[in-house]
Amino acid sequence: MDLNNVLDFPILSLSIFLPTLGALIIWLFVRGDNAVRWASLIVAVATFLVTLPLALNFDTTTAHMQFEEFHHWIPAFNINYHLGLDGISMPFIVLTSFLTVVCIISAWQCIQTRVKEYMIAFLILETTLIGVFSALDAILFYFFWEALLIPMYLIIGIWGGKNRVYATIKFFLYTLAGSVLMLIAVLAMYFEAGHTFSMLDFMDYPFDFTWQFWIWIAFFIAFAVKVPMWPVHTWLPDAHTEAPTAGSVILAGILLKLGAYGFLRFSLPMLPDASQYFVPLMIGLSLVAIVYISLVAMMQTDMKRLIAYSSIAHMGFVTLGTFMFTQAALEGAIIGMISHGFVAAALFLCVGVMYDRLHTREIGDYGGVVNVMPVFAAVMLFFCMANVALPGASAFVGEIMVLIGTFEAAPTHLGISAKWIAIAATTSVVLSACYTLWMYKRVIMGDLVKDSVKSMQDMTIREFGYFVPLIILTLWLGFYPLPVLDFLHVSVSHLIDQVSTSKLDAAAALLQAVPAAEAAHH
């Protein structure tokens, strides 16, 4: 088989296993909390540097998989260690390795107990995340997809807040129950598509409609829980709220994207007819997420909970864009995910900065923070505005592209024009401004009345340090998104081809060909 790998070097394997290798070395040889912190930082930075060539050497003219690697893993079941990237998965890998560095720096002070275990869990989590984004074999994908539950379960459960046990068990069971349905769908496809787990084969194989229908539902449940979509979103506010700051960052920054990535990688290209069929459902649920969850966010008194609900609302935008099947909407959805990776991550870090000082996340416990922490207030204002999708910030690019794409989408069999959907989705612009800026007002502005707030110190250099790259990236993606869009163009238009080409004719032809071939055989 021809492997498309310009570097002639297993760079994806290196990116996947470098963090684990580093974790192993730290576990065995590194002693002392500070040494562990530095060693983890070195490993994370090294991994980030290893993933950079993926972007630099990326061929933007092809939708084929790149940097491919292929080894037999379990020949008895034709399970292969097959890795590869296209324009859709590549940005997420770089995002993952970047956010891991940020997470490790942000944990420098606030994690004081069991530092070593924490860093090891984080590095293993990075392995599983990069693995999910680069797997091209469905079992390998599932392998990493499920494996990430273990470090995440421990991160929330050990270093989380008061109610962490409830939150982490809920998170674990929700996602596990969702993903077992994905496993059964994959097993069923294995036999249907002729004893292969290759995701590329699944994309080419003509499944008939009944198959697509049921498999789509199984995938939908698995991915909807991860996104999360209303009404299976309830694990997220708990998990986000109770997780340590860096856990929330990686949850919002990467984990939430896994569900949407699953739709892009499995549902759309493999099951195009079912995807078309279920558009009304997806639009309905996305709009509920955008409107209803935004209203819920407004009523939160806990800052992390508020940002968690805001994440769900933003992911509603992403799923809406995903199921519009227009170039602009799909690219907007992906840009939206990347941007949310910066903005939501930064907002959680902001809450983390305040939490480290007062050990409370309640909005009511703050007020007038700007008087004691002016620099911090400015940074937080920037990210609040970015969350509202002010022009110039990355979120604006994502939202406007989704809205444009929705506007120009063909009328669906909802019976209403796509314009109305776009108009309904636009309410999010108003609602997100309401909840974000209202929170900002209550926390940062106002007079300094509370004694506890008076004692707060402004950010340290280290804290400021991890906001700087996030600010630069948010602005860069907001003003000049072209380089990222270049990565996406070809892959996304290929995906749109896949989802607009019905597999039903080929499936019918196959159905007729099989008896004919058997007759000829006899």
Next chain:
Amino acid sequence: MANVTFPFPFPDHLITLLPEMIVAVLAMILLLVDLFISKENKVWTAYLAIMAIAAAAVATVQLYPAGSIEAFYGFFVFDPFAAFSKLLIFAATAISIVLSIDYMKDENHVGEYYVLMLFAMLGMMLMVSATNFIILYLGMELMALCIYVLVGYQREVLRSNEAALKYFILGALSSGMLLYGITFLYGVSGSFDYTEMGTALMSADSSSHAAVLLGLVFLLAGLAFKVSMAPFHMWTPDAYEGAPTPITAFMSVAPKVAGFVVIIRIAIDALPAVQDEYMTILIGMAVLTMAVGNLAAIAQRNIKRMLAYSTVGHVGFVMLGVIAGNADGYAGILVYLSIYLIMTLGLFAIIILMRRDGIQGELLDDFAGLSKTRPGYALAMGLFLFSLGGIPFLAGFWAKYAVFIAAVEAGHLYLVLYALLFSAVGAFYYIRVVKYIYFDEARVAFNFSDSRLMQATVAITAIAIVALGVYPDPLMEVCKQALVGLI
């Protein structure tokens, strides 16, 4: 078969029994030798027992057959399937003996304990090689009688006595049912031999159908008892809780291996004529077993009881391999049982290590804060628990995968869906133990025994679980090869 030369003439069909003979003879010699070992040195009886098992294992590996070899006019078969499952039983018994050494130091340490384990193992060896219901019954009773005694081994402990009595009464009842079922099948077919019975039942006329069904039901009930399938699992939690912990470990692994091998052999050779009927019964029992095992385990506070129900749950998953009824399914059962053996015995090793002054180390609360005091054991235990829950990069995932894919292949999509949902339920009570270990604060000081042998057992099983989780191919290949000559 490998070429083994003996200094004296050795009848051909006897050589297939060499492992059994080694165990039988050495066990009896050990019984005598034990008289000359003083109370303080009983450890040596254990070491000698392990050596006896090692000798049998070497013989089995040396003789590892390429195909099926029959002996004693078809009473006994030595094929890769039997050889592989014997090796599993050896491993289970040997590790259980290792686990016993430390445990028994605080008990009435007598040598018969180890000898009884050897005889129980001998019974299982006969079971997996039997191709005749009489031999099967002999092997099964040999195993059962030894285990009844071992369960009630702590004579002064009330719950041990209670467990043994319950196990004995229900076990005797189930043996009776098994025999009763066999007599019906014998009455119709006129043979105790699996294959002959299978052929005779194929050609039996429809007037005898009722008798065959009656026989089938009783036979399955008897077998279901041995492997703790619901609704014949009632004895399991009590016996597991009351038995000395090493015996609980032994019981939860070895007899299950033997039991499933017997079920597979009977299903293939003796009962193809009533395949539809026994499949219906097995599916019904599997549905019940998965539900009962996984749901009841949630309510348990004692880890031995929890693991008893967890065993029931796992038995439900293993049954999917039988229900699949194809080569992948049978190979999947062997994969499942091998991996289950490693993770269960590793877990029990830690539980035994937890026993300390005045604390049994059996309540889930006793594990609180383990990760702070003994991070190594905590890590290993976490790995075993996640593996039992079937989470990838650990071997337990591939165990489930192996049987589930076979069942999907056979078209039992809904059953697999059901099983997957219950495996998610099962994950709950496993990760709840992880919660005690990692999230809770220690309530009492830990004072572990530092037996090197036990530590090595924990380390080796934990490493094996990770290694097989990342690269399960060799095991899957061996299990596939073990079916040569069976179907």
